Amino acid sequence: MASQTAFILQKHYPHAIVEEQEKGILNGSPEHILKSVFGYKEFKPLQKQVIQNVLRGCDTLAVMPTGGGKSLCYQIPALIFKGLTVVVSPLIALMQDQVSQLNAAGVSAAFLNSSLDWESYKAVQNQIKSGLVKLLYVSPEGLNTQRMTDLLHSEEVDVCCITIDEAHCISEWGHDFRPDYLEIASLRKQFPHAVCLALTATATPTVQQDIVRLLNLENPQVLVSSFNRENLFLEVRRRTNAEEQITEFLAEHKDESGIIYCFSRKQVDKVFLFLSKKHFSVTEYHAGLSDEERSKNQEDFIRGKKDIMVATVAFGMGINKPDVRFVLHATLPKSVEQYYQEIGRAGRDGQKAHALLLYSPQDKMKIRYFFDELADSRKAESLLQKMVQFAEGRKCRRKALLEYFGEMEFEDQDPSCCCDICAFGGEKISLADVTVPAQKLMSCILRTRERYGITYLTDILLGSKSERIIENGHNRLSTWGIGKELSKSSWIELCNKLVEEGYLFKSDDYGVLYVTATGRDALNSREQILLSITFDTKVRQKKTVIRRQALSIADKGGERIAENLRAWRRKTADEMNVPPYVIFGDKTLFDISAKKPQTISELCECYGIGEAKAERFGTYILQVVEDSCQP
Secondary structure (H helix, E strand, O other): OHHHHHHHHHHOOOOOOOHHOOOOOOOOOOOHHHHHHHOOOOOOOOHHHHHHHHHHHOEEEEEEEOOOOHHHHHHHHHOOOOEEEEEEOHHHHHHHHHHHHHHHHHEEEEEEEEOOHHHHHHHHHHHHHHHOOOOEEEEEHHHOOOOHHHOOEEEEEEEEEEEEEHHHHHHOOOOOOOOHHHHHHHHHHHHOOEEEEEEEEOOHHHEEEHHHHHOOOOOOEEEOOOOOOOOEEEEEOOOOOOHHHHHHHHHHOOOOEEEEOOOOHHHHHHHHHHHHHOOEEEEEEOOOOOHHHHHHHOOOOOOOOEEEEEEEEOOOOOOOOOOEEEEEEOOOOOOHHHHHHHOOOOOOOOOOOOEEEEEEOOHHHHHHOOOHHOOOHHHHHHHHHOOOHHHHOOHHHHHHHHHHHOOOOOOOHHHHHHHHHHHHHHHHOOOOEOOOHHHHHHHHHHHOOOOHHHHHHHHHHHHOOHHHHHHHHHHHHHOOOOOOOOOOHHHHHHHHHHOOOOOOOOOOOOOOOEOOHHHHHHHHOOOOEEEEEOOOOHHHHHHHOOOOOOOOOHHHHHHHHHHHHHHHHHHHHHHHHHOOHHHHHOOOOOOOHOOOOOOOOHHHHOOOOOOOHHHHHHHHHHHHHHHOOOO
């Protein structure tokens, strides 16, 4: 029976180490399993405390930041418990990713969801009943089916632990509320002796209370780690020319993996098309694409075939890709929770990453347009206002973010690696006298009879000789060519600020600009116009902050090892049909390159290399190291 089950397991999970799974339970302390299975020498903050709580059978809610190691909090206990750990996970892609990584590490894990045909589904059921599977990943929707109920209640199955990942989805105050999560509590009632662990990266005190109440956690320990992600550089820029700003930002992060979040499907398509024409390695994701398109595009991104994912909020929950180096928001998120969750997808490997938000006050109107569809628009408005306060705030963004989640005490870090306010002296930005350029812009609007948008008006001010301007005779205007002291992006920034302050009005349909009564009065009286604005973008560019932690290697031999290991990892991952980071992440790759191990025992001292990976891949890795060191 064991060999037959092993055959089925190997068929459906070819990258699993069947021999390890047939041994049954992995005995040992949490520390031993941490090193021998996962290849880590020490726990991250709060991990050990959560694990000890779970092993004692104490219901626990753990709020830990993305990249804080939430998964190990249930994976290690699962290898110590005699029975089955059920993990409720929101997305199929996340389940597949987690199972692939666990199998590669020699851990017996499986998932049951709609991606499996009936034959495969039954095969996994048999594996579970035979005791070969320690962790079972299911969706909240799949959890409520009769066949799942029958499986978990079968005599052969002993449910020891129920883990709810992305637990904030159960709360209406959470930014990703999913009604199916409300049914999870019934599973808890069916297995009262199973310990329950709820995990999330984003939960305000209100959401935490909701999670405890709705899951019926019994006398739970609520453990909240720091929300501080020191490796993330936080930046907000006023959106002036989105395409130009996105292009400049991507130039700063050439050949790096990142996500660009957009407000709508239309905006995703527009940005995707623009970047494709610029020959960036880019793909897209939104609900308007077919299931096949979304699945392929997500896989291309996760497996490193495409560097950049342009997406709506529909993408990203639970994405475990560790080497995402940036997250760019092209528009304002609806809440601070959504913002924190999405920027958390960058830098999961602990290396430096960059979170940039391009913000315009007009974003508020777009978001409010959808409030009527919500059950509680007042709640949505409250969340939006807090996000606006963050975007428009002039104090340290890290402090503002942490204080939002109730964290008032934290260690200060190097200002240059913290946020744009600290690095660029944003708090010291004062009112600037923009009287002359404002007069030029308003005069240009009036002389063209209030028929055009800022792009065309900027061309006039900069002295463009485009065919349209010549045909309209606008090269003969007194305002033609008088605005060369500012760049095009600066004129757009000034325009947006004048709209905000009521000097100008912009139509919703075509962005046509009109001078308001306030603007006309200021123009006629030649009153001084002071605005909190800075056009010195060149100074900002010169004060570039080191935002990424270079995984540098001092010697040429190490560089060759890294290059050859990367090629070997890509080839092996393709053969196994898994993302490259399932083999090992970049942090492991560079640790091997720096230490240059010559034996299996030395390889096991490298970050992220457990016994199973060393046994399976060690010979190949050591051969790559040896060949790379040859003169």
